[in-house]
Amino acid sequence: MALTGLDIFKLLPKTNCGECGTPTCLAFAMKLAQGQAELTLCPYVSDEAKAQLASAAAPPMRAVTVGVGDSAFTVGEETVLFRHDKTFVNPAAFGASIDSGASDGEIDAAIAACKAADFERVQQRLRCGFLAVRSTGDAARFAEVASKVAAADVPVVLVTEDPAHAEAALGAIASSKPLLHAATESNADAMIELAKKHSVPLAIRAKGLEALSALTEKAADAGLTDLVIDSAPTTAGEALRDHVFARRAALNQKFAPLGYPVITFPAEISGGDQMLETVYATADLLKYGSIIVLSSAEAWQMLPLLVARQNIYTDPQRPMQAEAKIYEIGTPGPDAPFVVTTNFSLTYFIVSSEIETAKVPMYLGIVESEGLSVLTAWAAGKFVPERIAKFVNDSGIAEKVSHRDVIIPGAVAQISGELKEELDGWNVVVGPYEAADLGAFVKKRAS
Numbered sequence: 294m295a296l297t298g299l300d301i302f303k304l305l306p307k308t309n310c311g312e313c314g315t316p317t318c319l320a321f322a323m324k325l326a327q328g329q330a331e332l333t334l335c336p337y338v339s340d341e342a343k344a345q346l347a348s349a350a351a352p353p354m355r356a357v358t359v360g361v362g363d364s365a366f367t368v369g370e371e372t373v374l375f376r377h378d379k380t381f382v383n384p385a386a387f388g389a390s391i392d393s394g395a396s397d398g399e400i401d402a403a404i405a406a407c408k409a410a411d412f413e414r415v416q417q418r419l420r421c422g423f424l425a426v427r428s429t430g431d432a433a434r435f436a437e438v439a440s441k442v443a444a445a446d447v448p449v450v451l452v453t454e455d456p457a458h459a460e461a462a463l464g465a466i467a468s469s470k471p472l473l474h475a476a477t478e479s480n481a482d483a484m485i486e487l488a489k490k491h492s493v494p495l496a497i498r499a500k501g502l503e504a505l506s507a508l509t510e511k512a513a514d515a516g517l518t519d520l521v522i523d524s525a526p527t528t529a530g531e532a533l534r535d536h537v538f539a540r541r542a543a544l545n546q547k548f549a550p551l552g553y554p555v556i557t558f559p560a561e562i563s564g565g566d567q568m569l570e571t572v573y574a575t576a577d578l579l580k581y582g583s584i585i586v587l588s589s590a591e592a593w594q595m596l597p598l599l600v601a602r603q604n605i606y607t608d609p610q611r612p613m614q615a616e617a618k619i620y621e622i623g624t625p626g627p628d629a630p631f632v633v634t635t636n637f638s639l640t641y642f643i644v645s646s647e648i649e650t651a652k653v654p655m656y657l658g659i660v661e662s663e664g665l666s667v668l669t670a671w672a673a674g675k676f677v678p679e680r681i682a683k684f685v686n687d688s689g690i691a692e693k694v695s696h697r698d699v700i701i702p703g704a705v706a707q708i709s710g711e712l713k714e715e716l717d718g719w720n721v722v723v724g725p726y727e728a729a730d731l732g733a734f735v736k737k738r739a740s
């Protein structure tokens with residue numbers, strides 16, 4: 294069990310020197326207990342106390358990485374129950390399952406579907422994160438299919454409760470760091486040994502949180518740290534209850550045996566209804582699934598879930614931002630109009646899609662403005678003549694266009710005079726107030 298604030302206080306020097314940035318040792322102890330401070334901030338804590346305090350300083354939920362290289366994903370390490378309390382850290386991973394007993398053609402199709410479920414939205418990549426290979430044939434076939442998936446650079450979840458099948462697959466693909474699912478009450482010793490031997494993360498599956506935490510303690514005592522938990526729910530209600538209890542126990546009570554990411558299989562409780570499965574997967578995403586195994590990687594199912602994930606796992610304290618740079622929309626030539634606006638993602642997408650719809654190639658200059666929309670950024674001093682002028686001068690746009698007209702949003706018409714003074718040699722054109730009118734505006738200017 295993790296230490297409380299008072300437990301920690303007893304181990305601190307109690308000199309209230311303030312060098313940790315907190316006025317008293319007691320206040321520092323409370324911060325440490327809540328995971329809001331690092332122990333290293335106190336230069337005077339003894340080595341003996343450090344060892345005892347390590348558990349309090351550790352995150353309440355373990356981070357677990359599956360896969361290697363660019364395709365690997367990390368889940369867990371969450372510190373809050375609700376996104377608005379701070380932010381969620383590592384996005385849940387969505388993947389699809391395949392049976393090792395399927396034909397080669399079906400296996401190839403499943404790999405291709407996972408690869409194809411790769412989208413870009415708000416300049417972020419959303420993709421199928423893994424394939425879960427279920428052992429439904431013999432051990433050799435399980436290893437063969439797992440190898441095929443790993444060779445395609447797709448992270449693998451090995452789903453089997455048979456240690457012999459697990460050994461065969463791990464012998465083939467352990468270096469690609471698959472997640473082994475699962476150790477249960479009947480096979481725990483063998484599965485724990487296999488996970489240790491091959492240095493792979495291990496999912497623990499048991500019915501109910503009591504049995505689950507007993508097994509995670511057993512695995513932790515054996516030296517395993519990268520664990521994932523599965524309470525084997527049989528209804529959506531059970532899944533919700535178990536996931537919420539586990540997360541609360543880990544974060545609020547610092548109950549280490551449940552401080553691990555959760556893997557879910559919504560298809561197991563949806564009776565073959567893929568729409569219902571998608572609804573359950575959404576519930577898993579919200580409360581608190583970290584690795585969510587779907588029955589397929591079809592885009593209609595995967596994309597909405599990935600978009601929901603994107604919205605949940607963005608930092609509520611930081612607006613989503615587009616990269617500040619010049620975007621070439623269409624194939625603009627030297628005569629193409631040059632428009633500037635802010636780097637609020639929604640602003641970028643509205644303006645760029647209106648330009649695409651208007652079918653008038655343009656250069657769109659996105660100015661760093663801390664993710665604020667045009668009027669808010671102007672009012673906050675983030676979309677002002679000095680910043681815009683610096684962006685235009687540094688962006689290299691002068692080498693791309695033969696003219697010297699920069700179109701600014703109509704909402705900030707009031708800065709046009711000052712911007713002209715800042716932008717030597719440029720003509721400042723006040724564009725329309727609404728992005729929807731931009732196409733007509735530039736066509737009219739060109740005629």
Ligand code: SF4
Nearest residue numbers: 309310311313318335
């Ligand atoms: S630096 Fe250490 S001794 Fe000084 S106030 Fe902070 S916790 Fe106490």
